[in-house]
Amino acid sequence: GQSLEQPSEVTAVEGAIVQINCTYQTSGFYGLSWYQQHDGGAPTFLSYNALDGLEETGRFSSFLSRSDSYGYLLLQELQMKDSASYFCAVYTGGFKTIFGAGTRLFVKA
């Protein structure tokens, strides 16, 4: 089967750093992406890693280790507006992206 595992919930305080981990087991792998979804909203693309290493985009960074089938999303300088669900997703090729169950991030003042 295909699976992506990520924590169901994470809580952090404003201004802190939080890391959301994702491990995957899929029949094909082209890259790992991350999406943010606020309550009642649509998932929006944050980042994509096809190669090992760290990619930085502003306050958000994403990491991939293909040999470990593992990646993470790092959010720095947390703001209240970062409270949302975060999904890791694997592009398996063949016009198919599969998603993890999502991590609910709560940012406290």
Place this chain on the structure above:
Amino acid sequence: DTAVSQTPKYLVTQMGNDKSIKCEQNLGHDTMYWYKQDSKKFLKIMFSYNNKELIINETVPNRFSPKSPDKAHLNLHINSLELGDSAVYFCASSPGRTTNEKLFFGSGTQLSVL
């Protein structure tokens, strides 16, 4: 200006009815998708189309019939609605060719079957 738009935003209907959801993208993308998000927020791919051709049908009951009249539109028709069909349905698109790793989602259609 909306990149991927889908209608309606909300759909409340009785069991056994037939309903449709429409989706349009103005990004010039070749590939479009339907995803279902259940009450636990799990996002599951249902269908993907590339240049109007069905590429993926992820073991969806044949009560669900997608139709792509052109590559900018992908509609979803659902026959004989069941309680378990209640979910949020998202349309999405991606550029196609070799760049399908980034999905652009519509705002979702919340379907409630009573």
